[in-house]
Amino acid sequence: MNIILAEHFGMCFGVRDALHEAERLAADGPLTILGELVHNPVVRERLSARGVREGKLDDGGATTAQVMITAHGASDTKRRAWSEAGFQIADGTCPLVRRAHEQLRDLVQDGYFPVVLGKRGHVEVEGLIGDFPGAVVIESAAETDRLPKERRRFGVISQTPQPIDHMLRLVNALRAVRPDAEVKFCDTVCQPTKNRQIALRKLLTTCDTIVVVGGRGSNNTRQLVEAARAAGCHAIHIERADELRAHWFERAKNVGLTAGTSTLPETVAAVHERLCAIAAE
Numbered sequence: 001m002n003i004i005l006a007e008h009f010g011m012c013f014g015v016r017d018a019l020h021e022a023e024r025l026a027a028d029g030p031l032t033i034l035g036e037l038v039h040n041p042v043v044r045e046r047l048s049a050r051g052v053r054e055g056k057l058d059d060g061g062a063t064t065a066q067v068m069i070t071a072h073g074a075s076d077t078k079r080r081a082w083s084e085a086g087f088q089i090a091d092g093t094c095p096l097v098r099r100a101h102e103q104l105r106d107l108v109q110d111g112y113f114p115v116v117l118g119k120r121g122h123v124e125v126e127g128l129i130g131d132f133p134g135a136v137v138i139e140s141a142a143e144t145d146r147l148p149k150e151r152r153r154f155g156v157i158s159q160t161p162q163p164i165d166h167m168l169r170l171v172n173a174l175r176a177v178r179p180d181a182e183v184k185f186c187d188t189v190c191q192p193t194k195n196r197q198i199a200l201r202k203l204l205t206t207c208d209t210i211v212v213v214g215g216r217g218s219n220n221t222r223q224l225v226e227a228a229r230a231a232g233c234h235a236i237h238i239e240r241a242d243e244l245r246a247h248w249f250e251r252a253k254n255v256g257l258t259a260g261t262s263t264l265p266e267t268v269a270a271v272h273e274r275l276c277a278i279a280a281e
Contacts, residue, residue: 001249001279003272004207006199006258012192014094015262018071019043025090026050030064034082035123037070037092038262040215041239046264057123060085071262072123073097075130096160097124100188104128104135107155112184113148117170118159119219125159141173153182160190161220161261163197163227192261193220200224201231203256209234209249213271214260221260241270246278255279 011019015038025031026047034057036044044054055062057069057078066088069079073093082089108114114135118125129135136146147154156174158167164187171185203210210228212235214221221237228235236248249255255275259268 001252001275002254003275003279004203004254004256005272006196006203006256008192008195008199009257010213010259010261010263010265010268012094012190012261014096014190014192015043015071018092018094019047021090021092022047022052022068023050025066025068026052029066031066031068031090032062032064033068033070033092034062034074035070035072036217037068038072038215039217039219039221040260040262040264042215042264042267043262062087066090068092070123071097073101073127075127077130078127094160094190096188096190096192097127100128100157100160103186103188104132104155104157107157107184107186108132110155112153112155112182113151115147115154115156115174116159117156117167118162122159122219124161128157128159138170138174141170144170144173144177147174147178147181152180154178154184156183156185157188159219160188161193161223162189163223164189164194196220196224196258196261197227200227200256200258203258204228204231204233207233207254207256209236209252209254210256210258211236211238211244211271211275212258212260213238213268214263215239218260218262221263224258224260238271240267241274244271244274244278246281249275249278 032053032055068090225237
């Protein structure tokens with residue numbers, strides 16, 4: 001059994017920087033993160049071991065003077081509420097998520113109606129639309145009729161960890177359903193996500209099995225799993241190395257290994273080591 005590591009995998013720079021900042025702040029004093037810093041249980045356990053607490057962005061209250069916005073970002077409305085309540089706010093927002101906020105704000109200021117392509121209810125999407133209560137979120141082509149009929153100019157961005165091909169299909173569907181309107185799309189899918197999706201497609205050309213490492217609550221990790229399965233490949237989604245079972249690979253010849261953007265390097269290394277051990281049995 002051959003183990004082939006993806007060219008791009010695992011923790012992106014935005015998550016890495018947010019994690020390092022959270023650990024630095026926690027070393028200086030009590031810290032509450034307003035939600036899950038990232039959707040990965042191993043990261044959450046690592047932070048908890050350092051005394052970091054988790055709160056909720058919508059609560060407006062915490063037991064520590066300092067709070068931190070997660071890598072998924074938050075609306076300016078939420079930030080103001082915490083600041084006005086007397087809390088010191090640290091910002092763990094990924095720079096590429098911040099760019100998506102700026103793109104949407106610019107579109108609205110230019111007179112476009114705000115549209116976000118992504119997963120409804122996801123913390124990043126909620127942050128993007130939080131300052132624009134009338135904004136429309138679209139997950140699938142079946143929802144293109146959600147665009148208000150009276151509007152003629154739509155400014156469209158995407159949730160950052162989305163498959164770019166899916167986003168482009170949705171944009172084309174919007175234009176098809178509203179040929180009378182201008183649909184301006186700003187591509188805000190982040191490059192790390194694109195890199196991991198491209199690397200997965202390369203694995204799929206040679207691998208019969210794909211192991212994807214990452215939190216089960218991680219949107220971008222699940223998309224890697226779904227993409228592999230949609231291509232007809234046997235995909236295994238795990239969070240830790242000790243979940244692997246040797247009998248899963250009895251017929252495997254070429255096993256690809258990749259990971260979501262919130263997965264720690266040491267987690268991937270442990271999975272790789274375990275797969276090599278299985279291959280040697």
